[in-house]
Each structure stands twice: as C-alpha cells, then as structure tokens.
Amino acid sequence: MAKHAVLSLGANMWRCLACAKSELRLDLTLACGQSFRWRETAEGHWTGVMGGRVWTLTQTDDTLWYHVYKNQDKQEEGSLSDRKRRAGATLQEEIKSEMRFKGALKKEEEEPVAVTPQHDTEEEEEMLRDYFQLNVKLGDLYREWGAADPHFRHIADIFTGVRMLRQDPTECLFSFICTSNNHISRIQGMVERLCQALGAPLCQLDQTSYYNFPSLSALADSSVEACLRELGFGYRARFLQQSAKQILDTHGLQWLEGLRGVPYLQARDALRTLPGVGTKVADCVCLMSLDKSEAVPIDTHVWQIAKRDYKYAAGNGQKTITDKLHKDIGDFFRKLWGPYAGWAQSVLFCADLKKFQKLKETLHLKKPKKEEDSEEERMVACKKTKIKTEENGTVKNRKTKPVCHKRAKKSVKDEKVV
Numbered sequence: 311m312a313k314h315a316v317l318s319l320g321a322n323m324w325r326c327l328a329c330a331k332s333e334l335r336l337d338l339t340l341a342c343g344q345s346f347r348w349r350e351t352a353e354g355h356w357t358g359v360m361g362g363r364v365w366t367l368t369q370t371d372d373t374l375w376y377h378v379y380k381n382q383d384k385q386e387e388g389s390l391s392d393r394k395r396r397a398g399a400t401l402q403e404e405i406k407s408e409m410r411f412k413g414a415l416k417k418e419e420e421e422p423v424a425v426t427p428q429h430d431t432e433e434e435e436e437m438l439r440d441y442f443q444l445n446v447k448l449g450d451l452y453r454e455w456g457a458a459d460p461h462f463r464h465i466a467d468i469f470t471g472v473r474m475l476r477q478d479p480t481e482c483l484f485s486f487i488c489t490s491n492n493h494i495s496r497i498q499g500m501v502e503r504l505c506q507a508l509g510a511p512l513c514q515l516d517q518t519s520y521y522n523f524p525s526l527s528a529l530a531d532s533s534v535e536a537c538l539r540e541l542g543f544g545y546r547a548r549f550l551q552q553s554a555k556q557i558l559d560t561h562g563l564q565w566l567e568g569l570r571g572v573p574y575l576q577a578r579d580a581l582r583t584l585p586g587v588g589t590k591v592a593d594c595v596c597l598m599s600l601d602k603s604e605a606v607p608i609d610t611h612v613w614q615i616a617k618r619d620y621k622y623a624a625g626n627g628q629k630t631i632t633d634k635l636h637k638d639i640g641d642f643f644r645k646l647w648g649p650y651a652g653w654a655q656s657v658l659f660c661a662d663l664k665k666f667q668k669l670k671e672t673l674h675l676k677k678p679k680k681e682e683d684s685e686e687e688r689m690v691a692c693k694k695t696k697i698k699t700e701e702n703g704t705v706k707n708r709k710t711k712p713v714c715h716k717r718a719k720k721s722v723k724d725e726k727v728v
C-alpha cells in the first residue's frame with residue numbers, strides 16, 4: 311500500500327523552492343483555521359488536498375519541500391459517481407456504491423496507488439507559489455506592522471511566517487459555511503465528510519483516502535441536504551445545498567472566482583446574499599480566497615483581542631457583534647495596520663489559539679530573562695570598573711557601588727512583579 315512521503319527517506323522524490331521560515335511557517339499557517347484539509351502525517355510533514363492534487367509539504371530553514379502524489383489510475387474508472395449521476399441514481403445510492411467499490415479495492419488490493427511526482431513540475435510550483443502568495447514579502451509587512459503596533463511587534467518575535475492562503479473560492483466558501491457555531495477540529499471533520507460524500511477520490515495513503523473538494527454541481531444536488539444531515543451537519547446542510555443552487559441558478563459557475571476582480575465591499579455584499587453567509591463568513595472568504603487583503607473577519611474571539619490587547623472600548627455594553635461594530639473594529643485595525651490588515655489580524659488570531667499557547671508562553675519568559683541578564687552584566691561591569699579604578703590609584707568614584715546596588719534591587723523587585 312502507498313505511504314505518505316517523508317523527506318528523510320529519500321529526497322529524490324521531492325521538489326523544492328527557496329523559502330525562509332520567516333516568510334512561511336507551515337505548522338502555523340496550515341493549522342490556524344484558514345484551511346481545514348491539512349494534517350500532520352509525520353513530524354513536520356503536512357499532507358492535504360490543493361488544486362485537485364494530494365501534496366505533502368515540509369520545510370527546512372530556507373527551503374520549502376513538496377511531494378505531489380499521482381492520482382488514482384483512471385480516477386477509479388471514470389468515477390463511479392459521475393457515471394451513476396448520469397444514469398439518474400440518487401446521491402445516497404452513489405455513496406453506497408462507491409463505498410462498496412472502495413471496500414472491494416481495499417480487500418483485493420488490485421489497484422495500488424503509484425506515488426511518483428507528476429511531470430508538470432512548472433505548473434505545480436506555480437500552484438504552490440500562488441496558494442501561499444509567495445510574491446508577498448511577509449518580512450517587510452511584519453516590519454511595517456511592528457513599527458506601527460508595539461503589541462504586534464511583541465507577538466511577531468515568536469509567531470513569524472504566518473501567511474494568508476489563496477484558496478479556491480468554492481472550497482473556501484463552503485468550508486466556512488460549516489464554521490457557524492463551531493470549532494476547528496469539528497470543522498475539519500465536517501469538511502472531510504463532505505469531501506468523502508461528494509468529492510472525487512484522488513488516492514489512498516497509509517489507509518487514508520483523499521478526495522477532491524466537491525463541485526458546485528455536486529453540492530447543489532437536491533438530495534444533498536438530507537445526506538449531509540445524516541452526516542451530522544445539522545442546519546448547515548440546508549445552507550450548503552441552497553447556496554450552491556443559488557450560485558448556479560442566479561450567477562453561474564464562474565461567479566465566485568469573478569469576485570476577485572471587484573472591490574472588497576462589493577464582493578462581501580454579494581456573498582452575504584447567499585444562505586448561511588453572514589458578514590464574518592463573507593470577510594473570511596474575501597480575505598482567504600478573493601484577494602481582499604484589507605478584509606478583517608470579526609468574531610467574538612477577535613473582539614476580545616481588540617478589547618484586551620488594544621483597549622478597544624466601543625460596543626462594551628453589547629452582547630453581540632452588530633454590523634456597525636463589525637465595521638468599526640475592522641476600520642480600527644485597517645487604520646492601524648494598513649492595506650494588509652487582514653494578514654496582520656491572522657497573526658494575532660493564530661497567537662491566541664489554545665493549541666499554540668505553549669509557544670506563546672515563551673513571550674512571557676523571554677523579556678524578563680533578558681532584563682535579568684542585562685542587570686547582571688551591568689553589576690559585573692560596575693564592579694570591574696571600581697576595582698580597576700582603585701588598583702590604578704586614580705580618583706575613586708564612591709558613588710559607583712551604591713548606584714549599582716540600587717539598580718540591582720530595583721531589578722529584583724520588578725522581576726517579582728512580572
């Protein structure tokens with residue numbers, strides 16, 4: 311059976327491009343709630359689906375390594391679901407048939423997946439550069455944000471390399487419809503079940519099957535809502551099916567991607583006409599797939615960051631985020647951080663996630679240690695200066711010792727407070 315690739319087992323199956331960790335950190339960018347399709351399949355190795363292909367990514371200090379898996383031969387004989395859909399079978403019948411088909415393959419192991427690099431290397435490198443928006447110099451942005459915002463500068467010392475992904479608009483939209491009243495781990499499970507039920511199979515690695523994200527046509531099928539309710543989507547099942555149907559009936563297949571070419575507010579308002587898409591979800595889609603770097607998604611989590619770390623007082627008496635409050639908080643951060651405000655916000659959002667709290671704790675240990683070391687160095691320097699002065703028989707500065715002790719005592723007191 312095909313296995314997930316690991317760089318240490320043979321770099322000849324991998325390709326790479328120059329990319330410093332200060333420009334991209336996979337562990338932060340792929341796990342901070344932008345995309346829900348990446349898993350750490352070995353230490354420092356992330357496997358997921360992007361652009362209809364299965365990738366494993368890893369990195370060294372100055373290099374991004376990637377391995378692209380060959381899709382299953384003949385796409386499982388032309389995709390059973392496509393053929394049965396043309397024959398008029400219901401979605402539930404298709405799913406059961408596909409499950410039986412995959413079970414037979416697993417049992418007899420007749421069609422192993424070949425794990426070899428694809429030949430179109432230039433296309434895949436361009437896909438990767440586009441997905442991570444590597445044309446944007448993140449280090450320059452960090453310096454600009456840090457110069458304008460001392461709190462960001464403090465956070466950025468640890469949380470470097472958090473980039474904004476440029477995702478497929480359909481995948482981004484329908485993934486974020488699933489985020490309503492939800493948390494990251496549960497969203498990941500829902501998106502995975504959505505792909506298993508409606509997406510085309512791509513390959514199988516270490517008994518894990520990978521699927522492409524469903525097409526708009528598959529999502530708009532009349533039987534989708536009932537199917538997804540059975541899979542635990544609840545009220546979101548109706549939003550997914552109705553939004554896909556509305557896009558196809560009213561706008562057409564290219565509408566979502568076309569929103570990349572319109573102004574931010576126009577794109578956001580257009581998305582808000584879809585069932586299940588509020589201001590926050592629309593902003594996420596604008597920022598993470600439609601090239602609107604100024605979009606700042608606001609939820610209670612971000613509102614808390616604004617109040618706690620920036621003393622933002624507007625709306626303190628409110629219990630929910632109104633459209634006006636959403637706009638006001640977004641404008642506050644846009645004024646502070648500039649045209650890439652949405653990117654800056656993602657760094658603070660990432661730093662505030664529970665899964666990264668151990669990393670964040672180093673921020674509180676780092677500064678006191680530096681202060682303690684610097685005080686010890688000053689004390690040693692003062693003592694050496696005093697001894698040298700007395701040994702040389704020059705004029706003695708009797709104030710040196712009391713001043714040094716006074717500083718040291720003050721430092722100890724400050725350290726206890728911290």
